[in-house]
Amino acid sequence: MNKVEKFLRGRFASALVAVIIGFAVAAVVLVAAGYDPIASFGALLSGAFGKPKYISNVFIKATPILLTGISVAFAFKTGLFNIGAEGQYILGTVLATVVGCSLNLPMPLQVPIVLLSGMVGGALLGAFVGWLKAKFGIHEVITSIMCNWITFYLCNFVVMSDAFHKPNSTSAVPVNPSSYTILFGMWKKSEAGKQFLAGIPWLREILLKTDLSAGFLIAVVVAVIISIVLKRTKLGYELRAVGLNRDAARFSGIAVERNIVLSMLISGAISGLAGALSITGTSPHTITLLAAMEGYGFNGMSVAFIAGCAPLGCIPASILFASLIYGGMSVQQAMGVPSDIINIMIGTIVFFTALPGIAPFFANKIQRRREAKELASSQGIERA
Amino acid sequence: MGSMTRRSMLGMLGMGALSLAACGGSGSNAGSNASTDTSKSNASGSASAKVEMITDTGGVNDQSFNQLAWAGLQKLRDEEGWEISYLESKQDADYNTNLDKAVDDDCSVIWGIGFAMTEAINTVAEQNPDIVFAGIEATNEKDLPNLTGVSFKSQEPSFVVGYIAACMSKSGKVGFIGGMESETLKQFEYGYYAGVEYANKKNGTSVTYQGQYAESFTDAAKGKSIAQKMIKDGCDVMFHAAAAAGVGMLEACNDAKVYSIGVDQDQAALFPEYDTIITSAIKKVDVAIVNVTKGLIDGSTKGGQNILLGAADGAVGLAETHDKLPDDVYQAALALFDDIKAGKIEVPDTKEKLETYKKSL
Numbered sequence: 204m205n206k207v208e209k210f211l212r213g214r215f216a217s218a219l220v221a222v223i224i225g226f227a228v229a230a231v232v233l234v235a236a237g238y239d240p241i242a243s244f245g246a247l248l249s250g251a252f253g254k255p256k257y258i259s260n261v262f263i264k265a266t267p268i269l270l271t272g273i274s275v276a277f278a279f280k281t282g283l284f285n286i287g288a289e290g291q292y293i294l295g296t297v298l299a300t301v302v303g304c305s306l307n308l309p310m311p312l313q314v315p316i317v318l319l320s321g322m323v324g325g326a327l328l329g330a331f332v333g334w335l336k337a338k339f340g341i342h343e344v345i346t347s348i349m350c351n352w353i354t355f356y357l358c359n360f361v362v363m364s365d366a367f368h369k370p371n372s373t374s375a376v377p378v379n380p381s382s383y384t385i386l387f388g389m390w391k392k393s394e395a396g397k398q399f400l401a402g403i404p405w406l407r408e409i410l411l412k413t414d415l416s417a418g419f420l421i422a423v424v425v426a427v428i429i430s431i432v433l434k435r436t437k438l439g440y441e442l443r444a445v446g447l448n449r450d451a452a453r454f455s456g457i458a459v460e461r462n463i464v465l466s467m468l469i470s471g472a473i474s475g476l477a478g479a480l481s482i483t484g485t486s487p488h489t490i491t492l493l494a495a496m497e498g499y500g501f502n503g504m505s506v507a508f509i510a511g512c513a514p515l516g517c518i519p520a521s522i523l524f525a526s527l528i529y530g531g532m533s534v535q536q537a538m539g540v541p542s543d544i545i546n547i548m549i550g551t552i553v554f555f556t557a558l559p560g561i562a563p564f565f566a567n568k569i570q571r572r573r574e575a576k577e578l579a580s581s582q583g584i585e586r587a
Numbered sequence: 588m589g590s591m592t593r594r595s596m597l598g599m600l601g602m603g604a605l606s607l608a609a610c611g612g613s614g615s616n617a618g619s620n621a622s623t624d625t626s627k628s629n630a631s632g633s634a635s636a637k638v639e640m641i642t643d644t645g646g647v648n649d650q651s652f653n654q655l656a657w658a659g660l661q662k663l664r665d666e667e668g669w670e671i672s673y674l675e676s677k678q679d680a681d682y683n684t685n686l687d688k689a690v691d692d693d694c695s696v697i698w699g700i701g702f703a704m705t706e707a708i709n710t711v712a713e714q715n716p717d718i719v720f721a722g723i724e725a726t727n728e729k730d731l732p733n734l735t736g737v738s739f740k741s742q743e744p745s746f747v748v749g750y751i752a753a754c755m756s757k758s759g760k761v762g763f764i765g766g767m768e769s770e771t772l773k774q775f776e777y778g779y780y781a782g783v784e785y786a787n788k789k790n791g792t793s794v795t796y797q798g799q800y801a802e803s804f805t806d807a808a809k810g811k812s813i814a815q816k817m818i819k820d821g822c823d824v825m826f827h828a829a830a831a832a833g834v835g836m837l838e839a840c841n842d843a844k845v846y847s848i849g850v851d852q853d854q855a856a857l858f859p860e861y862d863t864i865i866t867s868a869i870k871k872v873d874v875a876i877v878n879v880t881k882g883l884i885d886g887s888t889k890g891g892q893n894i895l896l897g898a899a900d901g902a903v904g905l906a907e908t909h910d911k912l913p914d915d916v917y918q919a920a921l922a923l924f925d926d927i928k929a930g931k932i933e934v935p936d937t938k939e940k941l942e943t944y945k946k947s948l
């Protein structure tokens with residue numbers, strides 16, 4: 204087995220090959236629509252990474268989809284397909300907003316309480332879906348889709364309710380500033396902060412022009428914890444066993460039903476945390492009337508499948524996805540490419556990254572060719 | 588094997604349904620009006636300038652404000668040879684970052700379209716005092732010298748369609764459906780109501796008015812059910828200011844064969860499938876964009892204020908489609924705009940003014 208083959212069989216190669224093919228197909232789409240693909244990809248790159256503040260924005264955009272990605276990946280590893288990440292995310296935003304604007308405690312208390320309330324919301328919704336599956340055998344895909352819509356309308360109901368509606372707006376009352384997880388939130392706006400930052404233009408740009416928050420760091424920590432739980436704990440072993448073969452797991456004495464509920468509870472909690480962090484981390488720090496699902500849960504599914512459902516793999520996958528979404532906007536601005544073409548472009552790339560078999564397919568081809576050659580040469584030797 | 592197949596089938600079905608649902612909100616017919624917008628040299632424009640706009644979450648093909656604003660920018664490109672571009676916001680969280688991207692692009696004027704952008708445009712304008720910003724329905728709330736808020740006297744075209752509604756009603760009952768209750772939306776309602784009262788006085792009729800808010804700008808089913816209830820109550824002319832929720836009203840009126848009145852754009856032309864739309868109260872966002880941008884660039888419009896545009900500025904009016912209106916009603920309605928322009932009629936936009944107006948009739 205030569206080096207190319209070995210590389211192509213690796214997990215990283217799958218993603219890389221898929222991204223390259225994705226970009227190639229996207230280039231064809233762009234040419235067909237009458238746009239210069241090289242300039243478009245250039246605009247995409249510079250739009251996502253051209254300035255320190257753009258990079259900061261990419262990480263901000265990556266935060267919620269990293270968490271929903273981990274949520275979907277975790278559930279998938281335990282044999283469950285959590286399509287309800289969107290709804291759990293929304294419930295996380297709703298509860299975080301409700302708690303965050305009702306309470307006004309000192310920051311060290313307020314932030315954990317607000318984040319926790321979002322997590323509890325997502326966890327309860329997830330556990331409910333898991334319970335329906337464990338108790339009555341109702342498929343989690345069906346119930347979690349239903350729950351997505353229920354939370355969607357619940358969100359709009361809360362926005363419009365007398366208790367939380369901000370007059371003359373389409374949003375609810377923002378959470379109290381003590382709930383913010385923005386980095387250096389108070390300091391950067393103070394005189395001392397402004398003076399200090401005046402000397403460091405790039406840091407000034409990042410801090411003052413973007414909502415850089417602790418969110419991404421928290422999400423990375425969650426990825427590490429979930430990865431350890433899955434691989435190195437008894438709980439993770441049981442959960443994966445249920446995912447791999449439910450009947451065998453039951454036969455070996457694992458409480459399958461309990462594990463299904465637990466898995467959905469954890470998965471839901473992670474999506475709920477994603478919602479809560481969006482509220483505490485980015486303006487407008489509140490929920491707004493939704494006209495359509497915002498797609499955090501669905502983008503999370505893409506992230507999870509790009510990553511091959513490995514929690515740690517979700518980190519680069521979410522950054523890739525976020526840079527496509529955020530940089531894509533610049534393609535529109537710089538090239539006048541309509542957003543539909545950009546969505547096709549992103550869709551194509553995700554489509555190919557979600558096909559894990561592509562790189563091994565090429566590896567097999569190379570292997571077959573090599574083996575045929577070896578066979579031919581050995582036959583040649585025999586004949587001689 | 589059997590259960591596995593079913594499982595993956597379900598999964599795929601679910602994915603399909605959801606991705607459809609997820610895409611539902613964004614427009615789909617971009618192509619035509621999103622050509623690359625590097626400057627055209629044939630125009631006789633003065634100095635070169637670059638104008639960009641940020642849409643709200645409706646997107647550039649929303650058949651409403653964003654689309655009209657983009658039409659205005661395209662007019663500027665064709666007439667003045669200015670560079671134009673737009674950025675679409677997909678979520679509320681995009682407003683700040685999109686405005687910021689436009690700032691990086693060295694624009695002469697940056698437009699934020701829609702009421703929802705108010706907070707974001709104020710924040711970004713404050714951060715970038717040397718850049719000129721302007722907002723459609725997004726007002727200057729912090730008294731910033733570099734932000735111009737452009738709003739419309741919604742009450743004026745509403746008044747005129749109120750007059751038309753009262754003239755066209757046979758049952759003596761007309762209805763109004765608003766989106767979400769707010770001061771801006773109340774302007775439509777009060778203007779419309781005042782128009783009905785004006786017609787009663789002028790024609791010696793006693794048409795009554797009823798209004799309700801759908802508490803949504805998107806829920807067409809709700810707009811429809813409210814309209815159906817009002818039609819059942821006897822309303823035979825209905826006006827809405829409820830965006831997509833109001834489309835449900837247009838449908839209900841079409842089903843029941845009673846007259847309806849559109850809003851913001853010429854909805855009779857926009858929805859040819861509903862053939863009971865007699866007129867629309869329109870806001871000429873494109874006209875406003877062209878005039879205000881020119882003014883801000885040549886210095887004739889002073890920045891840092893909130894501008895209210897109305898009939899006198901040619902920024903509001905009636906839809907061009909009027910084939911279902913009797914000619915005398917249409918002409919009388921146009922004459923009303925002249926009266927408003929001349930200051931003979933001052934259309935009320937608050938509850939107090941409405942009460943005084945009713946007494947003055």
